[in-house]
Amino acid sequence: MRYQDVIDISLGNLWRMKLRTLLTLLGVIIAIGAFVSMLSLGAGMQEQVSQQFEKLGLFFTIQVYPERDVDEEVSEDKPKSLLNDSALVRLSQLPGVQLAYPFDEYQTKTTINDTTIDVKAQPLSVSALHTKLFSRIETGRVFDSDSAKEVIVNKEFLDMLDIENADSILGTSIVVSIEVASFDSGLVHVFKSDGKLIWDRFKNIKFDSLANSEYRSRVLTRELGGAAGRFIDGYMNARIPVSDTLVITGVLHNSRGRSRTSSIIVPLATGRKFSAAGFSGDMTSILGGISSGSLFQASSDRITLEYSKVTLNIEPGVVHGPIRDSIKAMGFRSFSYAEEFEEIQTVFTYFNMGLAVMGMIALFVSSLGIVNTMLMSITERRREIGIMKSLGADESEIKVLFLVESGIIGTIGSLLGILLGWTVSRVISMVVQAYMKEQGADPIELFSLPLWLIGASIALGLAVSLIAGYLPAARAAKIDPVQALRYE
Amino acid sequence: MPSPVLKATDLCRTFQRGPQVIQAVKDVNLEIAKGEFAGLVGASGSGKSTLLNLLAGLDSPTSGEIKVNGTSLDSLTRKELSSYRANQIGMIFQTFNLLPHRTALENVEMALYFTGISKAERRKKSISALERLGLEDRLDHLPNSLSGGEQQRVAVARAVVKEPEIIFADEPTGNLDKDNAHQIVELLAELNRNNLTIVLVTHDENLAVKYADNIYRMDFGLLAANGGRIRE
Numbered sequence: 272m273r274y275q276d277v278i279d280i281s282l283g284n285l286w287r288m289k290l291r292t293l294l295t296l297l298g299v300i301i302a303i304g305a306f307v308s309m310l311s312l313g314a315g316m317q318e319q320v321s322q323q324f325e326k327l328g329l330f331f332t333i334q335v336y337p338e339r340d341v342d343e344e345v346s347e348d349k350p351k352s353l354l355n356d357s358a359l360v361r362l363s364q365l366p367g368v369q370l371a372y373p374f375d376e377y378q379t380k381t382t383i384n385d386t387t388i389d390v391k392a393q394p395l396s397v398s399a400l401h402t403k404l405f406s407r408i409e410t411g412r413v414f415d416s417d418s419a420k421e422v423i424v425n426k427e428f429l430d431m432l433d434i435e436n437a438d439s440i441l442g443t444s445i446v447v448s449i450e451v452a453s454f455d456s457g458l459v460h461v462f463k464s465d466g467k468l469i470w471d472r473f474k475n476i477k478f479d480s481l482a483n484s485e486y487r488s489r490v491l492t493r494e495l496g497g498a499a500g501r502f503i504d505g506y507m508n509a510r511i512p513v514s515d516t517l518v519i520t521g522v523l524h525n526s527r528g529r530s531r532t533s534s535i536i537v538p539l540a541t542g543r544k545f546s547a548a549g550f551s552g553d554m555t556s557i558l559g560g561i562s563s564g565s566l567f568q569a570s571s572d573r574i575t576l577e578y579s580k581v582t583l584n585i586e587p588g589v590v591h592g593p594i595r596d597s598i599k600a601m602g603f604r605s606f607s608y609a610e611e612f613e614e615i616q617t618v619f620t621y622f623n624m625g626l627a628v629m630g631m632i633a634l635f636v637s638s639l640g641i642v643n644t645m646l647m648s649i650t651e652r653r654r655e656i657g658i659m660k661s662l663g664a665d666e667s668e669i670k671v672l673f674l675v676e677s678g679i680i681g682t683i684g685s686l687l688g689i690l691l692g693w694t695v696s697r698v699i700s701m702v703v704q705a706y707m708k709e710q711g712a713d714p715i716e717l718f719s720l721p722l723w724l725i726g727a728s729i730a731l732g733l734a735v736s737l738i739a740g741y742l743p744a745a746r747a748a749k750i751d752p753v754q755a756l757r758y759e
Numbered sequence: 760m761p762s763p764v765l766k767a768t769d770l771c772r773t774f775q776r777g778p779q780v781i782q783a784v785k786d787v788n789l790e791i792a793k794g795e796f797a798g799l800v801g802a803s804g805s806g807k808s809t810l811l812n813l814l815a816g817l818d819s820p821t822s823g824e825i826k827v828n829g830t831s832l833d834s835l836t837r838k839e840l841s842s843y844r845a846n847q848i849g850m851i852f853q854t855f856n857l858l859p860h861r862t863a864l865e866n867v868e869m870a871l872y873f874t875g876i877s878k879a880e881r882r883k884k885s886i887s888a889l890e891r892l893g894l895e896d897r898l899d900h901l902p903n904s905l906s907g908g909e910q911q912r913v914a915v916a917r918a919v920v921k922e923p924e925i926i927f928a929d930e931p932t933g934n935l936d937k938d939n940a941h942q943i944v945e946l947l948a949e950l951n952r953n954n955l956t957i958v959l960v961t962h963d964e965n966l967a968v969k970y971a972d973n974i975y976r977m978d979f980g981l982l983a984a985n986g987g988r989i990r991e
Contacts, residue, residue: 276872287860658856661817662917663845663873665838752817756856 272668281675288648295644296684298637303688303732306630307724308695313623315696315719320615328402328584329608331369333591335362335581336604352602354578362581365597367589372399374580375542376533382446388431392447393533394542402584405536410437411521418540422447422517426525428534437522447537448514472497515541634731637684638739641677645743649673649750656747657755666748673744674737681736685729692728693720763790763826764924764956765814770823772809772980783809785980787823791958791973793924796951798971799960806980807960808929814958815848815927816840828924845873849918853930855910857902863889863913864898870917888920889913892946908939915946925956932966944970 285292324330337354352358354373363371372395379392399405400413400423414421422445426437434440472494480486517537585591591607598605649656656669696718704714772784783806791797801807812818814825816832825832827847835843844850849870857866867885876884889898892912902910911931918926928947932940944959948970951957961967967974976983 272872273875273878275878280872283860654856655858658858659869659873660841661815661844661850661856662870663841663843665841665873667838668841668873753812756817756852 272664272671277668277672277675278679281672281679284648284652285676285679288644291644291647292680295637295640295680296687298640299634299680299684299732299736300688300691302630302633302637303685303728304691304695305633306627306731307689307692307720307728308699308718309626309630310623310724310727311692311696311718311720313619313626314721314724315700315717317616317619317623318719318721319715319717320612320619324608324612327407330612331585331587332402332608333583333585333594333598334606335583335598336579336606337577338602338604354581354603358601358603359578359581361601362583362598365583365594367586367594368583369586370398370402370584372396372539372582373578374582375578377449379447379449379535381535382448383432383443386432390428390431390534392535392537392542394539395536396539399539399582399584400536405523407524409522409524411441411519413521414538417538419538420515420517420541421520421538423521423523423536424519425523425534425536429522431534440519440522443519444516445519445535446514446516447535448512450512517541631731634735638735641680641736641739642743644680645673645677645740646746648676649743649747652747653750653755656750657752660750660752661756669750670744670748673747674740677736677740677744678733680740681733682729684736685732688732689720689725689728696720762793764793764795764828765789765791765958766826767810767814768824768826770810770813770825771821772806772813772818773821782980784813784820787980787982789975789982791925791956793956794951794954796948796957796970796972797959798967798974799958799977800962800964800967800974801977803962805977807977809980810977811927811929811958811960815850816843841873846921847924849921849923849926851911851914851918851926851928851931853933855902855907855914855934857910857913857917859902862899862901863894863905863909863916866902866913867917867920870921874921884920885916888916892916906939907935908942911935911939911943912946915943919950919955923955925958926950928957928959930960930962932961932963940966 335354338351356373359371359373362368374393376391376393379390380387381390381392395405396417397414405413408423409426411423413423424440429435429437429440476490476494477486481490523536583594585594591609595605595607595610656664659669700716700718703717707714767787767789770784770787770789771782774781774783785806787810789810799807799811809818813820816825816835819833827843832840832843857863858869861869864882864885867888868881871881871884886895886898889895892915894909894912894916897905897909897913900909902913905913911934914931918928926947931943931947935943940963944966947957947959959967959971964974
């Protein structure tokens with residue numbers, strides 16, 4: 272029997288039983304539709320993450336952090352490695368590292384058009400700004416040079432000022448200032464406070480009673496505590512302002528998580544002017560200075576200060592593992608997005624498997640429909656099978672005929688199911704995107720229908736229908752023609 | 760006597776009906792020559808249809824042997840046996856056994872599906888067969904819109920379209936009136952005159968006597984004495 276004849280006969284038989292075929296098809300369509308829409312959600316989310324990683328160049332990024340004190344591997348006798356400029360140089364020299372730049376954020380007061388707001392600033396080199404991590408410039412451009420009197424702001428900065436049109440802010444000058452505390456201002460307060468010099472305070476001490484240990488202890492506690500308090504008061508309150516006027520050249524999209532940027536980004540050399548001037552008055556900086564032991568160091572000797580984070584740009588194709596090993600050997604912690612992505616992929620694999628199992632359950636139910644349809648068809652066509660056998664049809668031809676019928680149901684059901692799944696995912700996607708837009712978020716595409724999913728759905732639909740049709744087909748093939756010809 | 764196209768030797772067919780064993784065909788020895796018009800007669804339940812099914816390869820004997828042109832059907836593979844039915848024999852049934860949802864032309868074409876010929880040739884041969892049987896204006900008719908005689912003529916066309924060596928007709932006149940019955944048997948006789956071997960099963964002995972070269976009588980599964988041959 273020719274293949275074309277088998278298909279013609281099978282299609283004719285299915286067409287003859289329109290309603291039953293349609294209902295069976297519907298089962299397959301819904302099952303495949305559910306399978307496709309669920310897996311396209313998984314694929315879409317996976318693609319979304321992958322695209323974000325790709326867009327931000329995260330596959331080529333490793334972030335380096337100072338070792339935490341609580342980390343078990345930091346031994347007592349080994350000095351803690353400082354993530355400072357000298358470490359930065361060593362990190363940039365690691366094989367496979369294209370660029371290393373620090374995250375050195377500090378609090379500023381920024382004045383624009385008579386409005387002053389507190390924002391965090393981050394100095395960055397032009398080369399760092401050209402990495403994908405900072406490539407999401409909404410409008411404008413990056414700095415001309417590392418010493419340019421220019422600044423890039425992010426959308427968060429515009430939101431603080433209620434500016435909606437990012438273009439309107441380009442070319443605007445802003446005054447960026449920090450008030451730095453110094454050792455001198457603290458010391459002055461130790462010797463002079465509330466208009467009184469320290470020797471005025473000495474007059475109140477009964478020197479002849481100092482022999483009494485209780486009095487001596489009380490006086491020392493009061494005076495030393497007072498001196499420390501006056502130092503901190505002076506250090507924090509008598510700060511020196513350092514400011515600069517910069518022109519806004521670009522507006523950057525907001526980023527979150529580990530790739531977060533500060534509200535304003537200043538050129539590296541220009542920004543160093545602020546950080547070299549001393550500590551800003553915020554508690555985080557002061558506590559950081561205390562913990563690193565650099566609080567009272569000369570502000571120009573900032574090379575010994577620690578960065579909270581250094582970002583490494585890795586050459587494409589370079590394996591991150593050895594670089595991370597070197598970073599660990601240098602005494603730092605590291606975070607690789609590429610390796611993190613592998614873990615995310617594993618999570619997605621389990622997620623997709625869960626969705627696939629649900630889809631498979633639906634397919635299993637629909638396969639019962641196919642079995643039922645084929646069994647009913649065989650009962651009704653018993654005589655026809657007998658006639659065909661008397662005309663010379665072989666068992667295998669009868670079997671193929673029924674398998675092709677169930678295969679056609681599976682194939683058409685799969686194709687229409689894919690269409691249904693795609694339609695459902697489009698509708699959900701449109702609703703979600705509209706909601707996200709309304710909430711002011713960037714709309715993302717939740718679903719994706721990759722070619723492999725189309726192929727897998729057709730293959731699965733066909734396989735399930737053939738498996739479901741096999742038993743009835745085998746039964747049809749075994750029908751005794753003599754009995755079948757007598758069948759009414 | 761010409762060489763036998765069909766030869767049955769010690770043919771037996773038994774059926775198990777619960778505890779009861781029914782011997783439908785008992786030790787039948789039979790030879791049908793090429794070009795012979797053989798009439799197989801007997802009462803209902805005498806085993807003539809069972810014998811016909813065995814000769815047509817639709818059923819397998821419990822014991823004994825059937826040879827077609829010297830080849831034992833028992834030695835054929837399942838596929839070869841199907842090919843024997845597809846190419847060497849044609850069958851006509853009492854109830855016509857036409858596919859009700861297919862037209863006259865499609866029913867005739869169905870016989871050629873298993874011979875492997877092209878669609879165009881299949882169609883051409885089928886139309887020609889129906890035209891020879893005077894059904895040229897009934898090609899697109901469904902069986903239920905044809906008379907009994909016409910349906911049986913379509914069945915005959917289906918049997919002859921593949922140009923078989925032997926035609927097995929199982930009570931082809933059983934559902935027809937006298938005129939149509941004679942017409943159908945006349946058609947078979949005409950085919951026989953063109954050297955086609957015909958095995959006609961009928962309970963109508965007069966019909967067999969009128970047209971058959973040899974008549975074989977079945978009685979309770981046994982072929983009558985002297986090989987069952989009544990007339991030479």
